[in-house]
Amino acid sequence: MIAISTASQKGGVGKTTLCINLAYSLARRGWRVLLVDTDPQGGVGLSLAKSAKSREGFYEFLLHRGELPHLVITTRLPELEVMPAGLSDASASAVTMGHEAPGRIADLLRAAELRGVDCVLFDTAAGLMGMTETIVKACDYVVLPQQAEPLAIRSVPHMLETLARYRxxxxxxxxxxILLTMVMREHEMSLRVARELREMLPAHLMFQQSIPRLPSFLDASALGVPVALTKRNPPPEALIFDQIAAELEQRTGLAKQREKHDEHASLLD
Ligand SMILES: Nc1ncnc2c1ncn2[C@@H]1O[C@H](COP(=O)(O)OP(=O)(O)O)[C@@H](O)[C@H]1O
Ligand SMILES: [Mg+2]
Structure with a gap:
C-alpha cells in the first residue's frame, strides 16, 4: 500500500478537485482507494455527499472516537471509499495541536492496509504546517498541485525546500x-509560467499532464461528483485524470505492485 498526500501553499488551487477526480480514476483502474479528507473545511465530503459535513471522519479517528470501518463512506464504485473530515473547525484545530496525531495517522495507515486498501489519498488544508505537515510527513509521496500563475516561480522552490527539510x-x-492546475491554454501568461517551470525544474519533477481551467470543473463541484460523472459519456477532461493516475502509478511504483501478476491481455479470446 502507498500513502499519497496533496499539498499546496495556497487554497483554491484545485487540490480537492484533483483528489476527487484522481481517486475516482485510480479506483476505475482497479486500485482500492481510500480518499481521506483532512481539511477541516471538509471540501471532499461536502462535495461528494451533501450530508457528509455532519458525518464523523478523520478528526474523530484522531481522537479515538471511532475506528476506520465506521468512519468511511462507501461509494458506487466498490474500489472507492471516502473518509470525511468530520468535526467542526474549532474542535479540529484543537486536535491539530496535539502530539498524538502522528501516531494516530500511522494507526490509520495500518488499518487501511489491513482493509486491503492499495492507495490512501489525503486531501489537505492549504499551507505546509500544522495537520498538513504531519500528514505529509507520514506519507510515502506528496503531489504538489500548482496554479499556473507568476507566483509559482517563487512558491514551487519554496515548497521543495520545505519538503527537503522534512526529509x-x-x-x-x-x-x-508537481502538477500544473488551472492552466489557461489561451492565455500567454499561463502558458509562460508553465514553460518557465518546466525549464527551471528537473524534468522528472513535473507531471507531463496538466489540468486546464474549464467551466466543467465548476459544474462538477456544484453537482458534487467527479467530472467523469457529469455526463453519460464523460467529457474529454475526465480522461486527463486517467492520464494523471497512470503517471502517478509509474511515479510511485504503484504499477510495480501489479506488474508481478500482469500478463498482457489479448484482444481476442
Ligand atoms: N481546473 C479547474 N478549472 C476550473 N475551475 C476549477 C478547476 N479546479 C478547481 N476549480 C474550482 O476552483 C475552486 C477551488 O477548487 P478546489 O479544488 O476546492 O481547490 P482547493 O482544494 O485547492 O482549495 C472550486 O470552485 C472548483 O470548482
Ligand atoms: Mg480543498
Missing amino acids: AEGAGVKVAG
Missing part, C-alpha cells in the same frame, strides 16, 4: 510530482 528531519516522503 532532513527524518520523514520518508518523496515528491511524486
Whole structure:
C-alpha cells in the first residue's frame, strides 16, 4: 500500500478537485482507494455527499472516537471509499495541536492496509504546517498541485525546500510530482509560467499532464461528483485524470505492485 498526500501553499488551487477526480480514476483502474479528507473545511465530503459535513471522519479517528470501518463512506464504485473530515473547525484545530496525531495517522495507515486498501489519498488544508505537515510527513509521496500563475516561480522552490527539510528531519516522503492546475491554454501568461517551470525544474519533477481551467470543473463541484460523472459519456477532461493516475502509478511504483501478476491481455479470446 502507498500513502499519497496533496499539498499546496495556497487554497483554491484545485487540490480537492484533483483528489476527487484522481481517486475516482485510480479506483476505475482497479486500485482500492481510500480518499481521506483532512481539511477541516471538509471540501471532499461536502462535495461528494451533501450530508457528509455532519458525518464523523478523520478528526474523530484522531481522537479515538471511532475506528476506520465506521468512519468511511462507501461509494458506487466498490474500489472507492471516502473518509470525511468530520468535526467542526474549532474542535479540529484543537486536535491539530496535539502530539498524538502522528501516531494516530500511522494507526490509520495500518488499518487501511489491513482493509486491503492499495492507495490512501489525503486531501489537505492549504499551507505546509500544522495537520498538513504531519500528514505529509507520514506519507510515502506528496503531489504538489500548482496554479499556473507568476507566483509559482517563487512558491514551487519554496515548497521543495520545505519538503527537503522534512526529509532532513527524518520523514520518508518523496515528491511524486508537481502538477500544473488551472492552466489557461489561451492565455500567454499561463502558458509562460508553465514553460518557465518546466525549464527551471528537473524534468522528472513535473507531471507531463496538466489540468486546464474549464467551466466543467465548476459544474462538477456544484453537482458534487467527479467530472467523469457529469455526463453519460464523460467529457474529454475526465480522461486527463486517467492520464494523471497512470503517471502517478509509474511515479510511485504503484504499477510495480501489479506488474508481478500482469500478463498482457489479448484482444481476442
Ligand atoms: N481546473 C479547474 N478549472 C476550473 N475551475 C476549477 C478547476 N479546479 C478547481 N476549480 C474550482 O476552483 C475552486 C477551488 O477548487 P478546489 O479544488 O476546492 O481547490 P482547493 O482544494 O485547492 O482549495 C472550486 O470552485 C472548483 O470548482
Ligand atoms: Mg480543498
